[in-house]
Amino acid sequence: MTGGDDAGSPALRAAVALGITAIALAAVVLVLGDAAYMWVKAAHVVAIISWMAGMLYLPRLFVYHCDAAPGSELSEILKVMEHRLLRVIINPAMVLSWVLGLWLAWRGGFLMAGWFHAKLALVILLSGFHGYLSAATRRFSQDANTVPGRRWRLLNEAPAVLMIGIVVLVIVKPF
Numbered sequence: 001m002t003g004g005d006d007a008g009s010p011a012l013r014a015a016v017a018l019g020i021t022a023i024a025l026a027a028v029v030l031v032l033g034d035a036a037y038m039w040v041k042a043a044h045v046v047a048i049i050s051w052m053a054g055m056l057y058l059p060r061l062f063v064y065h066c067d068a069a070p071g072s073e074l075s076e077i078l079k080v081m082e083h084r085l086l087r088v089i090i091n092p093a094m095v096l097s098w099v100l101g102l103w104l105a106w107r108g109g110f111l112m113a114g115w116f117h118a119k120l121a122l123v124i125l126l127s128g129f130h131g132y133l134s135a136a137t138r139r140f141s142q143d144a145n146t147v148p149g150r151r152w153r154l155l156n157e158a159p160a161v162l163m164i165g166i167v168v169l170v171i172v173k174p175f
Contacts, residue, residue: 014088018095025100037107040100047096052163054090055126058082058133059156065140066149075143082137094130098123119169126162 025043029036061082068075101123110116139145147155168174 011087014092018092021096022099037104040107041104044097044100044104047093047100050089051093051097051130052159054085054093055130055133055159056156058085058090058137059152061085062136062140062145062147062152063149063156066145066147066152070143079141082140086134086137090130090133094127098127113173114175115169115173118175119166122162122165122169126159126166129158129162 021043025040028039032039061078065075065078065082068078105111105116136145136147
């Protein structure tokens with residue numbers, strides 16, 4: 001990976017973008033009051049799409065990384081891609097998804113709903129998988145991965161299965 005300012009600048013830009021987004025959404029809530037709910041909901045959906053895109057792509061990068069020789073040019077490029085995807089897209093998107101989702105649940109009066117509890121359980125599992133991918137990114141960056149590419153192909157499906165369950169619970173509200 002690159003050192004110095006280059007390594008921190010994408011993360012810094014992501015943090016600044018996250019801060020600006022939070023300030024903008026706070027302003028929307030203050031200015032629009034109850035009418036802000038739909039705007040926050042839209043931002044929540046965008047954050048979830050970003051989070052899921054990253055969660056589906058990162059394990060695919062790991063599959064390719066397993067085939068790259070440690071120290072090779074491809075391995076080093078994949079390390080940068082994985083690190084930036086995690087720090088610049090996946091992490092900020094997860095934070096926004098959680099913060100906005102909890103606000104929406106509170107404002108919408110869903111905190112005691114059975115479907116919401118089930119959805120929350122699936123989101124916690126998704127967040128745990130996020131943590132697992134974060135640890136795997138660190139292992140790949142140190143050329144210490146021990147998970148074979150075939151297993152990463154299978155693990156690549158986990159976020160999609162969780163997403164399907166979450167979407168069904170939110171849209172159908174079966175209980």
